[in-house]
Amino acid sequence: MGGGADESPEGYCVELHTQVSAPITIGGVPRQWAIMIGTSVLVVSLGLKMPYVGVPMGMAFWAVAYAITKDDPYFFEVAKRHLYHPPHLEG
Numbered sequence: 369m370g371g372g373a374d375e376s377p378e379g380y381c382v383e384l385h386t387q388v389s390a391p392i393t394i395g396g397v398p399r400q401w402a403i404m405i406g407t408s409v410l411v412v413s414l415g416l417k418m419p420y421v422g423v424p425m426g427m428a429f430w431a432v433a434y435a436i437t438k439d440d441p442y443f444f445e446v447a448k449r450h451l452y453h454p455p456h457l458e459g
Contacts, residue, residue, distance in 0.1 A: 391441050397433045398444050405429045 394402040409426030413419040436443050 391445070393437065393441075395430070395434070397430060397437055398441075401433050401444055402430075405433065 413422030
């Protein structure tokens with residue numbers, strides 16, 4: 369019983385690949401947000417027949433979402449959780 373900090377019982381540690389714990393992204397943007405951005409671009413470009421507005425708008429939204437995700441991959445999850453459970457409701 370050495371009691372070292374790095375010691376653990378045999379069979380207690382499991383190797384975990386980063387793909388299992390990393391968020392699912394499409395082109396560097398979380399999947400849910402990528403679908404939302406793509407849908408809004410298609411609505412503006414095809415539905416309103418304004419591709420000169422929709423495509424640059426989508427590229428700008430995608431660039432912003434990519435930059436935010438590159439800094440913090442869990443930003444959108446935390447922001448969504450923060451909006452659902454505002455801090456002023458804590459007692």
